[in-house]
Amino acid sequence: MGKTFKTIDEAVIRFAGDSGDGMQLTGGRFTETTAIVGNDLSTLPDFPAEIRAPAGSLAGVSAFQIKFSSKDIHTPGDKPDVLVAMNPAALKVHRNELIPGGTMIINTDAFTKKNLKFAGFESNPLEDGSLDDYFTIIPIEMNKMVTAACEGIEMSPKLIGRTKNFFALGVLFYMYDRPLDATEAWLKKKFKGKDAIIEANTRALNAGYNFGDTTELFMTRFKVEKANLPTGTYRNMNGNLATSLGLLAASEKSGLDLFYGGYPITPASDILHTLATWKHFGVQTFQAEDEIAGISSVVGAAFTGKLAVTATSGPGIALKGEALGLGVITELPMVIINVQRGGPSTGLPTKTEQSDLNQALYGRNGEAPLPVIAAATPGDCFFAAYEACKIALKYMTPVILLTDGYLANGSEPWKIPNVDELEDIDVNFAQEKNSEEEYLPYLRDEKTLSRPWAIPGTPGLEHRLGGIEKAENTGHVSYDPDNHHKMVELRQEKVNRIQQDIAPTEIFGDDHGDMLVLSWGGTYGSCRSAVETLREEGNKVSHAHIRWISPLPKDLGEIIIGFKNVLVPEINLGQFLRLIRSEYLVDAQGLNLVRGRPISASTIVETVKKKLD
Amino acid sequence: MTDVQVPLLTKKDYESDQAVRWCPGCGDYAILAQTQKIMPTFGRKKEEFVFVSGIGCSSRFPYYMNTYGFHTIHGRAPAVATGVKIANPDLSVWVVTGDGDGLSIGGNHFMHVLRRNMDLNILMFNNRIYGLTKGQYSPTSEQGKKTKASPFGSIDYPLNPPSLALGAQATFVARTIDRWQKHLAEMMLRSYKHDGGSFIEIYQNCNIFNDHAFEEYTGVDKFDNVIELKNNEPMIFAKGTKGIKLEGSKATVVDMEKHSLDEILVHDESDLNLAHIIANWTTHPVLPEPIGVIYSIDKPSYNQEMVNQVEMAKKIKGTSCVQDLLNAGDTWVVS
Known part of the structure; x- marks a missing residue:
């Protein structure tokens, strides 16, 4: 032939x-x-x-x-x-x-x-x-x-x-x-x-x-031919499975059973489906009557000492907003996963988008700051989910994990991690009074500003939580103006302190040059590919990818200063871009394509070249 | 749990150090006092009680109980309490809600928590008005009620909480009244003992925005207007002078001087059809207002079934670690 x-x-x-x-x-x-x-x-x-x-x-x-x-x-x-x-x-x-x-x-x-x-x-x-x-x-x-x-x-x-x-x-x-x-x-x-x-x-x-x-x-x-991948044992991994595994790993490492309360929604439902098969790991999955009941049950389970998690997509987050505020003011640990899809409203349920960043950062009434982390690749969803749990438990706070439809359903070869090598997650429930007279549910740790976690069933630590402003330390209802101002500041400061746990930002390429491509979430792959191509062609372009968006890493300002231009490609109209511009007063530019599909590497290459011409 | 040695506690042990802030004369005081009084008699450790509430006057309740408590957001107490109960089924979890919180904004959760037979004790303070927002009509307000939001009279029809609970497949439905202190305590004990979701509607007087709403059932002629349901006993009221006869599904009030006891309808808590009939006597122009346990059956609770499933899964699949799961499926080695 x-x-x-x-x-x-x-x-x-x-x-x-x-x-x-x-x-x-x-x-x-x-x-x-x-x-x-x-x-x-x-x-x-x-x-x-x-x-x-x-x-x-x-x-x-x-x-x-x-x-x-x-x-x-x-x-x-x-x-x-x-x-x-x-x-x-x-x-x-x-x-x-x-x-x-x-x-x-x-x-x-x-x-x-x-x-x-x-x-x-x-x-x-x-x-x-x-x-x-x-x-x-x-x-x-x-x-x-x-x-x-x-x-x-x-x-x-x-x-x-x-x-x-x-x-x-x-x-x-x-x-x-x-x-x-x-x-x-x-x-x-x-x-x-x-x-x-x-x-x-x-x-x-x-x-x-x-x-x-x-x-x-x-x-x-x-x-x-075979790719030259780092040595190890590999499997193919998609984002929703990786997220589920990351949650379970955090459950095992923290010693807390996993509670999942949620309502089916595309493209997040596979997380519920997967966790439901892991009952023999002590996982409890509760399919609630609606999104609000899903997050409310998570708040209840968090109060009662579980590793409490929910997953949804943008419309579900919209419904969960009020209960998230309750999670913020009661300072309970929980993880809320948003597998982003095209919006607004029902939008494009099966297509990908990065347009819920503002919703994650600001979508609650009042000053209601919470940490936001975003996964970069399908396999990275495992590590991002793990880290989200770790921070939630360490700082006693709800954490939002952003993935998206592309990461959730997309897959890549994944080097199987060794669970023993993951960072430990220490959980210490309060067992006795932390002051001479009474248990003070809002007495904070000096370093993290987190409050103690006393769960129902613990003798002598009976206390009441609630959505009305808390008095510092005692947690009693307080309408005092100065106390409110202080608590608003404390809740923000607590989120800011997470910076001390964020790994230094890696720069792909030189730490100075003509252009920094700055990405977050699922656009990681396209940006990295594009910058690889641009660098091979001799352009002075580097790539930095941001994992924690709230709080932002403390080294980002320094990194940005090293470049003449900053380009932020996102599948939205510039939500991260505006954050970068306002936070660092830099004339960063956006590359915004909202087509329900990943932005292609070639589009980024062309855009960078045009801007550098 | 209950068979463990429990230190003898008193009402005082269940009172928190927070000043109670309901309006003077509010029916809530009576319910709080009765709750604090009866809880020590349950023979259970104080730290095992959790009170969860939503938003509204009644929902301030947890702040005044020296137990674990959670004042949540409007309408969502049943859902938060669901998380608490699933997370630790050994806790005795109580939901305190009102007619607005439980039936209006929280109607969906109310329905589903009962359907699942989640082992929660739901106390619904029904004052037929919105108190905390200063006097708008509620989903149990009578049609035609004039309020700030309905100056020409409300055109909403009210719903009947026990009927709704029965329709939602509740396994325990009862009604009592704030001023009927002994009866109130009795219903709370029955609810506590019920293994599964229980719902108690408590008629509660709001003396500011809807005073005298339940005057007929608490005033001097209360015994003529209220019938106390007792399981397996004939339905007689008005100090034994009146009874209820059932023809088909139609109930009539009869004079006991002219009728014998064996003609009188006998209450059966386990009869769902009868429960629906009794629930429908609510606000009937002639029939007395039923209080007591309308319906009670045994059915496995959601939380127990959840425990069973997890145990079963562990038995069948054995225990394993996350590393096994990570290594499962098609893998290959890059060396």
Whole structure:
């Protein structure tokens, strides 16, 4: 056949099809195998909010993008090299994003008159030549192929038709020289007891691979060598699972059982689903009647001595605002996770955004400061969740952890940490009176300003908490003007003191130069990639990523001074930018794209170059 | 818990050092005094009681009890108390709320906490008015009530708390009155003993904004207007001179001089249909106002089921550590 192997550094693939075509699952399997063969990778699932939009409609197109590489990468890639389009709607939605000269693998069986019309094509793009000039088209009759492959299996034609995603997966495995065994093993486990389904999908997978081998449509195969990652044991990790694991690790290290109270909401629900399976770790999950009850139960559980956590998304945080204020004034430890999505209102429930930063910082009545930390990558959600718990318990305060839809559902190879090496979390419940006469629930620690934690059931320390202003030390109700002013200042000062726990900010690149790219949260990967590119081209550009947004790290002002320009890329209209400008009186500029998708590295590169010209 | 040696405490031990700040003459004083008096008789350690409240006059209650307490936010006390109870099921958790706090802004939590049979003791002080915001009509105010917010009379229809509680699948529903001190204490003891969620509606007089709202049930002719429900006993009232007869689902008041006891309806706390019928006598023009335990059945509580699930999971899956979870799934080694 004379097929040749070409070794490349990296590739970007996008699977696109109808919601019912199993594109997320296909992408997930390609990801697992790619992880196992040792590439670095980054993924971007992109699915509609509708559970099952009408089959073949543009609204129902679901996609999954993966970038994999022999180098250290930070983003799921900009434009794909290969697009798998399972129907006309998928082609219509994604065709313009493929790189010029890219490859399209198309299931031609889905290009019926009805589907073409549904997708808004006046003529068949596979026949009218509209694609030929730009792309390499590989048309495959996938339905016919799987029907032939599954001959003899007692299954309805409809069910056999559903195996075509595994056929497509097989084709891609052939193209990029990946083994099938992990997927075959996965099928056996996933469909245990359903032999026909295992057999049909396994045959479809192999048929796809063999099709690649026998047909002359693929003259070149690609090799992407193992990435040179730090040594260790790895697994593939997505953000919501990492967050859940981080919480559980904090529970184990603090010796406090985990209480989770929350209400289902996209894209945070997987945290509830995951924690609910960990009851044998003593985890209590309470699915409340609404968002308010979720956070209220967390306040109650925190009062009673649990590691109390809730997770939600922007609309849920809006509902939780008043109870968060109660958490602030009663100074109870709890972690509130916001998996940010497109807003306002219902917005774009399944798409990513960074537009809840202001809500996290300021979204409560009164002076109600609380610490805010943001995760940088899917795997970093583990460490950010752990750190959020640690600070909440150490400083007796609610902590908001910001992740986002991209981090939550995206995945990357993750070096498994050693729990023993995580920083200890010490919790000491008050056991006896802290003054001669009575227990003073608001007597503060000198260093952290945190108050003691006496939980119900402790003899002799009976006390009352509440949302009315507390008198210093005693915690009694107080309307005294000077006391109120002092307490308002103390609550802010307590948050400021967390600066002493924040690690120094790392600068990628020199500590001075023409431009500092300053990021927070999920834009980390794009910014780092962009700065890598810019530096390779000789530009004097550095990158700093901020993890704690409240309080900001104490070294940030010094860092900013070293640069002529500061660029803050964010998926909002400049919320962090305004904070930086007001805090440091610097003429920082924004790069703001609010499209429900990550900002691409190439966009950042172009923007920086334009500004430096 | 209860079978442990508990030091003998008195009412004084349950009084906090905070000055009580309700209006002089408020019905809340009587309820507070009765609570502080009865708690020591439960034979339980003081530190195991937690009082959780929302917002409103009644919700200041926890500040005056020398137990653990939490004055939370408007309407959310049942949800906060849920967190307390799940976190430590060994605590005796009491929710103090009012008709506005519990049924208006907190109506959703009220319904769901009862549905789940969360083992909380809910005391709802119903004065049929908003007191703390100075006199607007509440969800239990009678239609036509003139207040600052309804100068031409309220056009809202009131709801009936026991009916709502029964509809929400509550396992214990009772009613009492602030001025009926002995009865109030009796209901609190019954609530305490009930293993599951319990709801007590307490008619409470607001002498500033809705004075005399319950005059019929507390004044000189109170025995003519109130019927005290007693399990398995015939429903007689007015010092034995009147009784209640049930034909179909229709109740009528009969003269006991003309009727024998075996014609009279016998109360059965475990009969849900009967409970619904009794609850509907509320504010009936002729029928007496029912107080006492309207309904009480045993059903496993949410908090107990939660404990069971966690124990079961530990038994089936065994104990493991986070490191095992981290290492699970498809892994590979980079060397």
